[in-house]
Amino acid sequence: MNILGIMTGTSLDGIDYALVNFQEVSSKPTFSLIATHFFEYTEALKNKIRGIISESLPISEFSQFNFYLSYLFNEKYQEFLDLYSINPIDIDCIATHGQTIWHNPNNTSFLDKQIPSTLQAGNISILAKLTGKPVVGDFRSGDIALGGQGAPLVTIFDYDYFHNNNEDRILLNIGGISNITYLPKNSNLSQILAFDCGPGNILIDAIASEYFSVAFDKNGAIAKNGNINHQLLDILLNDDFISKLPPKSTGREKYNKYSIEKVLSLIPYQIGKEDILRTFTEFTATAIAKNIIQFANPHSTIIASGGGRSNMFLMELLHNKLPQAKFNNIEDYGIPSDFKEAIAFAYLGHLRLNNMPGNVPFATGASHSTILGAIALP
């Protein structure tokens, strides 16, 4: 069974494809990676998505974007097959996360009800007809319906493939948002923890773009030349999400360029832009370290993944803040860092196809484990 996982994350950078072969129909099949590829979004598309997320627009814009994304996924799917000389007949199924446009798992007032909601763009029926393959999507809603946060969803993958009888492990993913899965040795599914820590690259990238006109702070070199502004750092660390008890999840709704502006407006003088980046990088590292120390175990083996890992300065700060931890790369376990989530969603697709639960209630806060995802046929 070959399943193509398609991941489009909160960092809005593009589309990860990971084609995964699952060797048996079981709850923890041996798997191998066939091919992976990243297709970057055009600047026009990135701007369009940012607009849909943050501005008031006619609903036709979302309706069109929802379909557009499926047409784009199909176009890149054909390119992907060509690039790696894959015969379409060898693809059994596609599992797509969709581009998150809104995620608020907490009950919020709407007319007469208090309701949560999440919204991922990319229509699965369209993608199924265009590719000629069954498509699984809408993974988050089902968990939210059961009172969960609808995140994190990679937990089941982390547990099934990384939990170990001899050592405590922490999987740390630094995407737009940072999240961890804590796997105590010999644990079962009700003894693990998985939650968002706070910002990953999201604030660092926003500052790099706003103040330095670059997409990201390469290797963390800019931040490294700055100094911490402690007044700013104190305000940042006074963040209710960072110290909130798990399960918890967050997103671009909370951490964005407006939240940066808002915090900076509280400082009555101008801060040098290198110092701003340095301080937000410190905040990002501290948020991750604090969560590991408070809610997991700082003596664990930390297995890092995600785009934010290539910010060497951020990683250096993390090492310093967690001196007892052993840091490994997720590549040491055969998983390319950038494609871990796409692989995990291929696995969630596998679970849906076999009618097996995909959420971990202890991680998401859902009332019970449940089958995640909707299926459309070609």
Next chain:
Amino acid sequence: MNILGIMTGTSLDGIDYALVNFQEVSSKPTFSLIATHFFEYTEALKNKIRGIISESLPISEFSQFNFYLSYLFNEKYQEFLDLYSINPIDIDCIATHGQTIWHNPNNTSFLDKQIPSTLQAGNISILAKLTGKPVVGDFRSGDIALGGQGAPLVTIFDYDYFHNNNEDRILLNIGGISNITYLPKNSNLSQILAFDCGPGNILIDAIASEYFSVAFDKNGAIAKNGNINHQLLDILLNDDFISKLPPKSTGREKYNKYSIEKVLSLIPYQIGKEDILRTFTEFTATAIAKNIIQFANPHSTIIASGGGRSNMFLMELLHNKLPQAKFNNIEDYGIPSDFKEAIAFAYLGHLRLNNMPGNVPFATGASHSTILGAIALP
């Protein structure tokens, strides 16, 4: 197999529930109606939906509405079971159309692509978890992916249950939009036609609301007292959609209170409000009759359904314009007029569960017949 069809139409009035028993697993099973019920939307909800359709809003409004509707469907589902003393264990599946928010099956420019799109609110994963039942939804997208209009979708139901070897039949549904299915005697699926004619109640209701502060023109009594303004009627009949060759579909995007205002602004004097309603009623009847005469057969047996049927004056006009037709009520065939679409969507749910195609390419314009709908599990 008992399937609950949930229909929420373009008239934005509320939710139709129809619980249908299908007696065999085949392409045309004998069915019987167990129970039907209409739950009216609150005024606040109607206004909210109108706002989402016609105004620029933050995407969070749609995200919340998308989930809200599933919570509401579940609430009314529990009421429905109570009202008719139905044991939840006797419900096998739910098929929901969803509330259409946007429907534009024609290729439209979006970034670098020309794409169609349709958007129905009401998340199926949420409804599946809340009700504990498998839920089928998103019926229209798959047909659109194959170049179809994504409408009409009741055609397969019309054909399977109404086509006759001895007489030509036309199923005429007058909802917000009017549509017909033309079933020549002895026809097969490639010989039938099904398409939207133009406005149903949508313009009449909008005028009743705007000028008379009533939800609809009861029995057509107000229009009956008015006179046709021929200058206005000529402009209205110069409508490109009415004479467009099928397959074709339309919606609230084209016919709405703004389109009424726009047409009225072309008349250089004030028209009496009764005359406005009379003229738009004439236009509605003429649009239907013209389509039947041009594209179907005015000698057919016409089987009428839909809320607009209770506008006696509109029906009287139709009789006059189609003197050779024999008019029947859909009740004569055992189908309650108001629940025909809900029943048809229960049937589409049945087809999806059995992996049978649901669209009629000759009606929608799709390149081929295909399985419609996505499934979420409890």
